[in-house]
Amino acid sequence: MGFLTTTTTEHKYSPGLEGVIAAISGISAIDGEEGKLIYRGIPIEVLAKNSTFEETAYLLLFSDLPTQDELENFKMDLVEHRELPENLLDLLNSLPRDSHPMEVLRTSVSFLGHFCPDKDKDSRGANIRKALRIIAKIPGIIAAWARIREGKNVIPHNPDLPHAANFLYMLHGERRPEDEEKIFDVCLILHADHGMNASTFAAMVTASTLSDIYSAIVSAIGTLKGPLHGGANERVLYMLDEIGSVDRAEEYVLDALAHHRKIMGFGHRVYKSYDPRARILKEYAKSLSEKNNDMRYFEIGDKIEEVMIREVGKKGIFPNVDFYSGIVYHFLGIPRDLFTPIFAMARVVGWSAHVLEYLQANRIFRPRAIYSGPIDREYIPIEKRSG
Ligand SMILES: CC(C)(COP(=O)(O)OP(=O)(O)OC[C@H]1O[C@@H](n2cnc3c(N)ncnc32)[C@H](O)[C@@H]1OP(=O)(O)O)[C@@H](O)C(=O)NCCC(=O)NCCS
Known part of the structure; x- marks a missing residue:
């Protein structure tokens, strides 16, 4: 069998486990x-x-x-x-x-x-x-x-x-x-x-x-x-502050995309269309902004969404749950x-x-990795090692 050093039909490599089925769940x-x-x-x-x-x-x-x-x-x-x-x-x-x-x-x-x-x-x-x-x-x-x-x-x-x-x-x-x-x-x-x-x-x-x-x-x-998972919602509001006003939103997004910077609150490993949770949260973000007579965050967010969908919607990038939740929490008086x-x-x-x-049907998770290091390497005694 030997060391696993290359992908085979039996051993495929999926970075980030994308598409790998790891469990059966009814939840x-x-x-x-x-x-x-x-x-x-x-x-x-x-x-x-x-x-x-x-x-x-x-x-x-x-x-x-x-x-x-x-x-x-x-x-x-x-x-x-x-x-x-x-x-x-x-x-x-x-x-x-x-x-x-x-x-x-x-x-x-x-x-x-x-x-x-x-x-x-x-x-x-x-x-x-x-x-x-x-x-x-x-x-x-x-x-x-x-x-x-x-x-x-x-x-x-x-x-x-x-x-x-x-x-x-x-x-x-x-x-x-x-x-x-x-x-x-x-x-x-x-x-x-x-x-x-x-x-x-x-x-x-x-x-x-x-x-x-x-x-x-x-x-x-x-x-x-981590910011690629739950930490994104906090960063969305910092981004809205950095943009500051709705007329700067388009330029900000285009610049970020041109420099391969991710816009927090967009994209998802599984959703390639609008996240249904974001749709609900967007409504709340709007109604709370109206209630508080403060549309600034919502209008910047809405503009970012428009530009993102126009520019990268075809790649399946849409707002996720984190994009509008921050605006909602802001109006509930919750610190970022x-x-x-x-x-x-x-x-x-x-x-x-x-x-x-x-x-209920436990099996220990134990995946494997393709080994990319050297094989049959010589052990050099410490006194003979250079550098
Ligand atoms: C959620 C996320 C980690 C999914 O990652 P993934 O499935 O590994 O997808 P990738 O990061 O490989 O992105 C695939 C492509 O979409 C682009 N992309 C993905 N999310 C993007 C975003 N938020 N802004 C701009 N471009 C984005 C990537 O640059 C990449 O483009 P390329 O193919 O031209 O290189 C990713 O979309 C992301 O980092 N989003 C921002 C953080 C966020 O909101 N996280 C909360 C998730 S609920």
């Missing part, structure tokens, strides 16, 4: 040509219009829409696990104030793993309980950090508020208007899962070694942090560096669902 699916996304068979637009984050989370985790009782119990479970332990708050207080919230989230989830009552259990029931604890606590971690770093008091959760509204409440110290709470809830639905993306795959690789769910979620958070943690706050449901599903 969500993307039709990249038509721009469609379904969770457990239900179109994302239908869930955005009719569901709530909690109901959608239940659907993703447990395959079916919950009955009224199942939903109430699920919501109660999440509320019960929201509170952050004192030692975690102490840890947050000890971190450098300039730590990026994604780093803080990664450290916090890892820290919580030490104290999980199901730490040494790996049954499906224990894994579900661990996942629910993490899902329930992530909003509190993000909100607490946002306040601690500014020297403000940490706001305890309000058990009467749902997941999305409670996060905004803990972040701001007061409730946001109901329409904004609803928009934020839909944002969480839109981000809750997305097939075999990089962070989900990272979580699954970790879980496939029969490591624990805390470790899997830590891997996923670290993976989501919390955009990616908010992505994590929603996507932790998808990560958990995929890990739980994969573990």
